[in-house]
Amino acid sequence: MAYAIAIYFEPAPAQLWSVLLPVVMTLIANQKKDTVFMKILIKLCYPNWALEAFIIANAERYTGVWLITRCSSLMNNGYNVDDWPICLVALFFYGIIARIVAFFCLVITQKK
Template identity: 60%
Template sequence: MPSCVHDAALLCKIGALRSFALDKIYYWRERASGMSSLAYFMAKDTIDHFNTIVKPIVYLSMFYFFNNPRSSIWENYVVLVALVYCVTGIGYTFAIFFQPGSAQLWSALLPVVLTLIATQQKDTIIADLCYTKWALEAFVIANAHNYTGVWLITRCGSLQSNGYDISNRSLCLWVLVANGVIFRCVAFFCMVVFQKH
């Protein structure tokens, strides 16, 4: 599961960089003529919601049948949609705040570092601040829900070894979505206040 979270986050974050990195000249020209920055930002984000819905389907069409997890495609899809929404907001922030080369570097490094923190320092405050911890927990819980009978021992062992609670599935999804909203606000703030776009 860590590789699933890392790969999906990396690909979607780099894909989100294009939303705000390619048309800076057009944005400044239109803004100078009186266009609303909020309307521009919301329009770009709304168009990207199509990718937020479609990318998890494409990813699951390959990942699901190779790994054959116990959780259903629908359960994995819901987690991936929340994860893609979260990392897209981070990608917006990087695209607006950094130059294109630095934004790509940060987009590649951040999932690796946060995945290491989430898997190596599970019970720390730093891990709780990492979106990767919540995505990993959501995937493990989705799998654990489908263990029955004698496999309940395996489920308990899996949850206990990772320090996860099976009742936290909704919390994990809400934290991922909240991260996406927060990073969108940060990206908009950088675009307007620091004139980074």
């Protein structure tokens, strides 16, 4: 996303948007999934997939006492240990889409 933002905006706004957009998306990804709209919006935010992959990857390493904490953390967030490959595919997909958008921004704006 930073590629597309850097191509489309001037340097100062591009820096601001490159920092602000992931922060806002992370705040959205951590909201409660009360309504259908929020469920869809949260699934569209890439930090949701990154956070889920991170928690699952860390949860698989814990044993003993941490097992109870791990299970409650996964249950409270609605994560499944088997969803780790899906998270990686989603992040890979978002990366490809962001690069395609950046390429089209580059072609449309004719920047070198």
